[in-house]
Amino acid sequence: MCLVASFLLFFRIIAEFIEISHGETSRNVCRYVRAFKSVVHSLVVTCIYLVLWIRQRRFYETPALEYLSTPFVRSMSFFVVIIMAVTNICNIGLYLITRAYTNLTRGCVVEWSSISKLTPGLVLFVSTLTFQLVLLGLLIYPLFHHLKACSGPSNEIPYIKRVTVAAMVAVITDITCGAVTVFALKNTYGSMRQVVYDIDMLILLIAICMSFENWRHRLLP
Structure with missing residues (x-):
């Protein structure tokens, strides 16, 4: 999933150069x-969050943590992936159906929009922030309970710290990039906001890789 997200992000960055050159x-x-980049953006985000979703599902499937798989946890895990899929499809629709783009001297800009221009960006960043917090909770919950049940030092403490720090970096990046695109780059070159989206996805992808124990091999195989 991380490899697929990397390739998709690479193609999106290539599209940035095309837009900057001919926009x-x-x-x-x-x-x-812009249509291509909107679809790719949602696919990259989907791949990244599926990594987190699959990882927390496997935690609850281990014999030592099966008892923590309560009906509430299973329901949260089931519904969050459904909401992720629906939200990402809606995000694509918001960018493709509700607006049209045209070329100006400052590049590609929104020609018309049937809804507020800020709505798609706000929906995107609120949804990704929500996914991060829910998936982080589902991942950390069994580890903390496992630590309470164990006596003495545990090897999971460094892992919990690593996952928490990586998630917080991703959350702070989402909030910062969302604020920059909505407030600081509201009336500037449209391609600048797209570059901010790319930076956000790149940091998110790196943070996810670094949350694994073998993060050096994942980042530089």
Whole structure:
């Protein structure tokens, strides 16, 4: 999943260069490149959060932690992946159906929008922030209970710290990038906001990789 997300993010960054090079002169570039990037963005986010979802599911399937798989935990785990899928589809729809793009001297900009221009970005960052917090809770919950049941030092403490720090970095990055795109880059070049999205996804991907024990091999195999 991380490898797929890396390739998709690489193709999206290539699309940034195409938009920056031709966004001032071609309306078709603005239309199709923005549509491509919107779809790729949702796919990258989906891959990254599926990594977290699969990992917490496997924790509850281990014999030592099966007793923590309560009906509430199973329901949260089931519904969060459904909500992730629905939200990502809605995000694609918000960017593709509710607006159109055109070319200006400052690059690709929104030509018209049937809803507030800020709505898609707000939905995107609120949903990703929610996924992070819920999935972090589902991941940390069994580890903390396992620590309470164990006597003496445990090897899970460094792992809990690593996962928590990585998740907090991702949350802070989401909030910061969301605030920058909504408030600081509201009336500037449209491509600048797209670059901020790319930076957000790149940091999120790195943070997810670093939450694993063999993060050096995952980042630089």
